[in-house]
Amino acid sequence: MPSARRNAVDSAGFGDNDLIGRILLRDDRNAFAELVRRHQSQLRASLRKMTGGNIELSDDIAQETFILAWRNIRSFRYEAKFSTWLYRIAFNAWQSEVRKKHELAMDDENLPEPETVSSESERTGIQRDLARAMDGLTDGERNAILQCYYNDLSHEEAAYVLGLPLGTVKTNILKAKEKMRAKLGAYAPGRDTGQGVAA
């Protein structure tokens, strides 16, 4: 599994935890602004992936995530990295957004078409096939893949973010990869596509 990312440290040598300390002591908005600047790109990219490329919606959820983080920073227990905690808040915010939309529409047909980051034509063949393979996954499987690969979290961190038992996350990853393997058979080693990966 991908290794955990190091705690972000800015040029002045302040780590995330130092900045959180300043917020807790003095309600320091500048320190919080630095945290937002530091994590906005990762979080917005992650949400864009989660929302299927809906830029407006993902930025709204990212903004809501940071505001929730500010409101609840006193409940941050340092048991996870700040970025992982943010992913957890963002995932919960995304889930409540999905629930709201389902309550309004009751089916996916009435959901607005997302403004996508990149069109099909801008993607490479592999990326397109990968995206299609991921479309065939259940929500739980897709979420596990997104957290573990695209957000670079360990299984344990993904379980924390998704609020699921560790075993469920591992099972979802295995099932997802099995399904994707079936769909992406053309990229398997030994096939004459030039795309196979074997060492």
Place this chain on the structure above:
Amino acid sequence: MNIIKDPVDELLKADATSYRDQHIDDAGFTLRVIDDLPAGSRISPAIRFAVPFGFTLMAAIVVALFAGGDNFMVDAVMDIATSNMSKSAFAFVAIVGIMMVVSVVAANDY
């Protein structure tokens, strides 16, 4: 030794790496977040829970003293069961309502 890597794993890792390498420009995002932050100092979750809980408890004691002491709860439940909205019943409903609101607020805390 020849190790066959999982092609799906390799594809996902490669795609995830290119995805993580992209940088989304701030373009005023941080400013918008800071502008939208709630004003004033925030109250810790423990205090946020303790204050209404404390007031509710005090109110319950006061109501219990004025509405028949030991029999307050029994009287209130009996009155509610017989649709008699006495002072005890009203106070009991109010206290339960406040406790429920406090619980919801505490439960929504991340």
